[in-house]
Amino acid sequence: MKWNAELYDDKHAFVYQYGESVLELLNVKPSERILDLGCGTGYLTNEIKKLGADVTGIDASADMIEKAAKEFPDVKFRVADGANFHFDKPFDAVFSNAALHWIRNADAAVKSVYNSLKPGGRFVGEMGGKGNVQHLIAATRRVLRKRGYDKHAETEVWYFPSLGEYSSRLEANGFRVTYATHFDRKTLLQDGERGVAKWITMFAPLYLLGIPKEEKQEMLAEVTALLEPHYNENGQWYADYKRLRFIAVKEVAST
Secondary structure, X not given: OOOOHHHHHHHOOHHHHHHHHHHHHHOOOOOOEEEEEOOOOOHHHHXXXXXXXXXXXXXXXXXXXXXXXXXXXXXXXXXXXOOEOOOOOOEEEEEEEOOXXXXXXXXXXXXXXHHHXXXXXXXXXXXXXXXXXXXXXXXXXXXXXXXXXXXXXXXXXXXXXXXXXHHHHHHHOOEEEEEEEEEEOOEEOOOXXXXXXXXXXXXXXXXXXXXXXXXXXXXXXXXHHHHHHHHEEOOEEEEOOEEEEEEEEEOOOOO
């Protein structure tokens, strides 16, 4: 999936704005080595640097990394696969905001994080949890099936685990989960009802891959109409976000 870094910052800044509260859980200490996994355009990576850390941001999108490097030239960034990355020197902490649900091979991602941490190092993150944007997914699939795009409707775009599922995955890979919560967080879409089409264009283009442009616009309008009872609150449109937030510590092997 190719990301539009400009559209991401222009209309979907809520991604990193909400992530600022996750930074409080990270509890950065000066001079710590910290990895920002799935850093996007680098806003939160730079915030971590401001707190005195030696931080590196990685993202699978070259476009995101290019924009991050231009915006924050004093921060270290590099393109890397979130399910398969390696650093020679271990980190005190790995931070991730709104990125882990994009990585379908969740075990590989957790293992890469584990291997990149010092013993006792912490993994702090937030991701989409079970039930995230369930109304939007249901409406999109309904419209796709109505128009005969059954294979498109079966596309699995994200990995949205339950709290128990992800905690168990962390524990199975050597972490001790010290904090985990799954909560509703309705999220304001910019530009009112037009925000639905912009959200799908930004975050779920795989559902509409290869569909002619004119038909795509008609379908987006149909999805918007289906979502109106769920999303429209007195002219403000809110997506039905559910988030999973956690802290996990790399356990020190007993001697």
